[in-house]
Amino acid sequence: MKKAGPSRRTVLKGAAATVTAAGASTLGAPMIWAQNIKDVVLRQSGTGVSAFNEIAQKVKEDLGFTLEMTALDSDAVAQRVATQPGSFDIADIEYWMCKKVWPVGNLQAMDVSKIANYDQIVGIFKDGKLTPESEIAQGTAPHTVGFVESVDGTAFADSPTEWMTLIPTIYNADTLGIRPDLIGRPINNWSELLNPEFAGKASILDVSSIGIMDMAMVCESMGEIQYGDKGNMTREEIDKTIAIFTEAKQNGQFRAFWKTFDESVNLMASGEVVIQSMWSPAITAVRSQGIPCVYQPLEEGYRSWGGGIGLSAALSGLELEAAYEYLNWYLSGWVGGFLMRQGYYSAVPETSKEFMTDNEWGYWFEGKPAEEPIVNPQGVTMEEAGAVRDGGSFYDRMGSVACWNAVMDENQYMVRKWNEFIAS
Numbered sequence: 001m002k003k004a005g006p007s008r009r010t011v012l013k014g015a016a017a018t019v020t021a022a023g024a025s026t027l028g029a030p031m032i033w034a035q036n037i038k039d040v041v042l043r044q045s046g047t048g049v050s051a052f053n054e055i056a057q058k059v060k061e062d063l064g065f066t067l068e069m070t071a072l073d074s075d076a077v078a079q080r081v082a083t084q085p086g087s088f089d090i091a092d093i094e095y096w097m098c099k100k101v102w103p104v105g106n107l108q109a110m111d112v113s114k115i116a117n118y119d120q121i122v123g124i125f126k127d128g129k130l131t132p133e134s135e136i137a138q139g140t141a142p143h144t145v146g147f148v149e150s151v152d153g154t155a156f157a158d159s160p161t162e163w164m165t166l167i168p169t170i171y172n173a174d175t176l177g178i179r180p181d182l183i184g185r186p187i188n189n190w191s192e193l194l195n196p197e198f199a200g201k202a203s204i205l206d207v208s209s210i211g212i213m214d215m216a217m218v219c220e221s222m223g224e225i226q227y228g229d230k231g232n233m234t235r236e237e238i239d240k241t242i243a244i245f246t247e248a249k250q251n252g253q254f255r256a257f258w259k260t261f262d263e264s265v266n267l268m269a270s271g272e273v274v275i276q277s278m279w280s281p282a283i284t285a286v287r288s289q290g291i292p293c294v295y296q297p298l299e300e301g302y303r304s305w306g307g308g309i310g311l312s313a314a315l316s317g318l319e320l321e322a323a324y325e326y327l328n329w330y331l332s333g334w335v336g337g338f339l340m341r342q343g344y345y346s347a348v349p350e351t352s353k354e355f356m357t358d359n360e361w362g363y364w365f366e367g368k369p370a371e372e373p374i375v376n377p378q379g380v381t382m383e384e385a386g387a388v389r390d391g392g393s394f395y396d397r398m399g400s401v402a403c404w405n406a407v408m409d410e411n412q413y414m415v416r417k418w419n420e421f422i423a424s
Helices: 008-021 030-039 053-063 074-083 095-104 190-194 208-222 235-250 261-270 280-288 317-330 334-340 349-353 358-364 394-398 411-423
Strands: 041-047 066-072 090-094 167-174 176-178 202-205 254-258 275-277 294-296 302-312 381-383 401-404
Touching: 030 317, 041 074, 041 317, 053 066, 053 317, 053 334, 066 074, 074 090, 074 095, 074 208, 090 095, 095 208, 095 302, 167 317, 167 334, 167 394, 176 190, 176 280, 190 202, 190 208, 190 235, 190 275, 202 208, 202 261, 208 235, 208 275, 208 302, 208 401, 208 411, 235 411, 254 261, 261 275, 261 280, 280 294, 280 381, 302 317, 302 394, 317 334, 334 349, 334 358
Parallel strands: 041 066, 041 090, 202 254, 202 275, 302 401
Antiparallel strands: 090 302, 167 302, 176 275, 176 294
């Protein structure tokens, strides 16, 4: 039996209390909120990893206003937030994008005192540490771009403040996806992506700030490059990295390059590709078709990413308060439970637990064998009883992160070299 989560009335009561505690004078009175909230429409731009119709429908049901979602690829989302401020109210983006979009001024700093579950947000987003003993991985770790000093701050703060650039939502430890039925042997290292054995059947993600980190994991695994900091490469390191992959491309290693998880699903499900960069929803989608697909734990560790919600600088009044309601609702558990069935983690895991069965929590978070079938967010069976999550528990997986997606000091140079590689 699924646990009964908080009722709609409980959610709304808690949300109203949050607004009152935050001094939300724009609402005037609860009656005004109730009368006008149905007219609010918030436009959300993000990637396909969390743009689900079910979330928009649940927002309407629980909070009363309309959420319009637009799903774009990662680079397109960053470009929209940076150059089209009138096109969105909510930016559902990754933390590495902050370095590109925050200085432009199209997002507003968010008051952490208005976030009901702020104290429960995992340490990764505050000081960068999963546990007090954790080492901070290379790359653009979320906490390095997560705070500013004041409401109008333009520079990222070195430690937590009262103002966040993004309210963290979901994150994951990414690795290579493989088709074990077509490979027929163990895969243990990132270097396998360039193994000539898979010539014409490999693929990599065509988003420079993400793909370059996959490349770095491969090059280190091969023993070809020892980076000073692969999350902030020198021009020489960028050149060497791109050169290795350019040679592999010229030798016919890659079947394709993809930008959206739908593309990666089609490549893997068809068998055209047997090893590639992948995202968790793509793995889920392939498995839900009854096709073997493994998110393969690798000896060198994971490449990680973190996502969060930013608010347009133009938001004010009732729309701004509705946006804060949405943020609090997002962290209150239902969305976390929904997306954890995709393989993601919630920024406030404990609230998500209330919206998952013990079997689901054990499988997705604790790394325990499933006691009964595991279903995806749409209710389709993707694992049978006895299955164990690839990579194990939350602490096993997030504790093995080697790097984060990154925007480097030499970002413009890196992007130019990346584009030359794709076009070569």
